[in-house]
Amino acid sequence: MSETPAVFDDLRDESLQLDALVAALPPERWGTPTPAPRWTVAHQIAHLAWTDRAALLAMGDPDAFAGEVAKALAAPESFVDDGADEGAAQEPAVLLARWREGREELQKVLRAAAASKAKFPWYGPPMSAASMATGRLMETWAHGEDVAEALGVARPPTGRLRHVARIGVRARDFAYAAHGLPVPGEEFRVELGAPDGSLWSYGPEDAAQRVTGPALDFCLLVTQRAHRDDLAVRAEGPDADRWLGIAQAFAGPPGQGRPPKGARPGPAA
CATH class of the missing domain: 3.30.1050 (Nonspecific Lipid-transfer Protein; Chain A)
Structure with a gap:
């Protein structure tokens, strides 16, 4: 199997693993805080859904995507949070369905574009379909780690x-x-x-x-x-x-990262 279909399959599987963590959560658990400041489980899934839609826009309408990049440059401190806030305000069932629909559509577009070797715009350097899938897998895994930690679930590492x-x-x-x-x-x-x-x-x-x-x-x-x-x-x-x-594997400005475990605030009394 070539590396190109492998990354698409792995992106699908990584998404399914995270989906299994949240699919049966009662609505109130979607409000569970995660290690990311101010972000709940809903924010994490909303961000993934939002970024999948951004990837679809970049691959389907580069001119329209350029407008989104301009918005990000105009408000670098709030652009990502605003998108997550908007999605997290939805009912969990609606948000989950939106994430599922977006990632399924993105899978189809990525696989269709794989043979063209075309480059698509992004918030960082332009990317091929395989590189776009790699970036989506990276984000899905990373935000999945936040969700798993919030829910007290230990996820064993995989070859992905x-x-x-x-x-x-x-x-x-x-x-x-x-x-x-x-x-x-x-x-x-x-x-x-x-x-x-x-x-x-x-x-x-x-x-x-x-x-x-x-x-x-x-x-x-x-x-x-x-x-x-x-x-x-x-x-x-x-x-x-x-x-x-x-070190950072994501596009955009440097993140704040996480403090050492000894420096993290403990749970509220």
């Missing part, structure tokens, strides 16, 4: 993380640029322990700058779902060490 790890590695230069930092001229070596015990490796074997650790921890790092102090990801070399402090 290879897509998240790959986009995290490929986004290295973007992370530096997003922070206004000079991009290192040399490639890094990244070696990650996969969930099945194998090794995922990227970059030249003899690179002086190196990053090693479990694939799950690396994915939590680049999606900013955990602080590096709470993860077993290690850097060799000053440039690699700096990267671990700024």
Whole structure:
């Protein structure tokens, strides 16, 4: 099987896993706070539905999507939250149906566009259909982690993380640029322990700058779902060490990330 249909299948499966977490939730549980400040379970699903619709717009009407990019640039601090707020205000059943319909439509459009090798606009660099699917999988997994943590569910890592790890590695230069930092001229070596015990490796074997650790921890790092102090990801070399402090696998401005576990506020009395 080629990599292109594999990522589409994995995006579908990642979405189904998250769907199974929320499908049977009573309406009041959709208001459960998640680790993202001010975001509930409903906000997390609303954001995924909103971003799927944005991807459909980018692939179907690039001119109209350019207008959405302009809105994002005009209000970078509130654009994403506004979209999540709007969706979270819907009845859970309506929101769930909207998410399901949007992601099914996106699956069809992505698969149809796969053979064209066309590039589509996005909030970051333009992307092919396969890259768009990889980005959607990354977000679905990351927001799914937030939902799972809020609901007290432990999700075992799967081989689908290879897509998240790959986009995290490929986004290295973007992370530096997003922070206004000079991009290192040399490639890094990244070696990650996969969930099945194998090794995922990227970059030249003899690179002086190196990053090693479990694939799950690396994915939590680049999606900013955990602080590096709470993860077993290690850097060799000053440039690699700096990267671990700024890494992001998502487009847009740098996120705030998560504080170390010891610095997080405890539950309300």
